[in-house]
Amino acid sequence: MVQEINFDFRKKILDKHISSTISYCYQCTSCTSACPIADITDGKYNPRKLIINALLGLTEKIFVDKDPSVWDCTQCCTCDEICPQHVKLTEIFAFIKNQFAERHEAPEGFLGEARAVYENGLAIPMQSAIKRRRDSLGLSDPPEFDYDELKDIMKMIGLDKLVKKVDKEDNAEGEN
């Protein structure tokens, strides 16, 4: 089957400010052989394939077929350590995940946690039982922070647009 090349995405990936190292990849498979997720998923997750898909601009494979799915990466950086070409794979995978978020297609679990930071400034909020446990341990409350200051910053960067709920229909046209 013929795969369409998304030149715009390819340019973004190759753009220096992300990581120019990707163009040095010669598909040696060191990353995949060292990857614990590849091991545990019997090769279903495969960092080498993700890199070649990104390098060639095969966005349908990355974003639609999710073959392999970038969301399986635990960012353990084992591949970064082993790559003979010093490709910063984890950074590239984080960038691809950012692109998912921009398309409003990040998995619900991710979206929920990003929203928690946007709405509370914390990924994991306090619970009443934990508060009581803190008291019994003689611990005062964690230092307070100015939530408005944080929200101002996040709005300035545009996080409010990224975390809002988007109906799937509104979003369908973005596909190539």
Place this chain on the structure above:
Amino acid sequence: MTDDVSNKMAYSFYLGCVIPNRYPMVERATRTVLDELGAELRDMKGATCCPAPGVFRSFDIPTWLVIGGRNLTIAEDNQADVVTMCNGCYGTLLEVEHALKHEEKKRNYVNEHLQKVGRKFKGSIHVKHLAEVLYYDIGLKKIQDVAIHDLGLKVAVHYGCHLLKPSAIRPWDGESEEPRFFDELVEALGCESVDYRDKMMCCGAGGGVRSAVKEVSLDFTRHKLEEIRKVGADCIVNMCPFCMLQLDLGQVEVNGVFKDIIGEPYNIPVFYYTQLLGLSMGLNPIDLGLIKQHDLKGVPPFTSQEPALRKIFKKLGYNYDELVEQAKNKK
């Protein structure tokens, strides 16, 4: 008070989210131990989520950089390097620090935003993991000296990923495959650090995989637990609350999800290093947050630490049940 106050090590104490809001007993133990070791901890007033290197960095790198940078400016106001108890916070804060110190474009971008809320990253502080503070700043030798009681446990050390990688900007001489520092810290407590297969493997929680693909995440944990059980470890010791959550709560989840393939359910106690260090220093188990309050529901540890604690207490001459009573009355 003597006049060595000027020599006192001072740190900006970055709590993060998971420890204060899920594992406060780890904060208790760390504060108690570091105080005993003469380190001054300065609260980071105004600090927020680091933000998380997995979930949040994956979501939006620019926001991750700016919020991380904002947290670093608080340490700069404190005029003290950051110490964090969490591998995730360490990953974010250290990598943001490195980017802002070495990449002008990113520094300008971050400061452009911070300027609008009256802040600026100057590059005057450095981010350290608690393991680094213990091993280098306080020093392994000092730890060996203060750890007066041999705990006599067989320990499975779990390093966790961000403590070690990317190794180029970590303080462990580029070693990420066979590091020894954590094992040495554990051996200082009169414990044996047992080798086990895939010791350096991720706990499975990282990168937001725990949130997004739970079954893959738990399969990692199942594999680690299987290898740890094989070598007969009394407990797991780690220095990251997110790994701890995964190995502690995740253990209960593994027992459910994989009940048909694991045989016996897992019941391996999980400790944070400072909890055991405190015991070895002769500090009170209650002051180290080691005695669980069973009347509080939903509070960790979810996998009981009791079997390992009873073993240690027997050696140190404490009565476990008396301590439970004491802890009850202390409230």
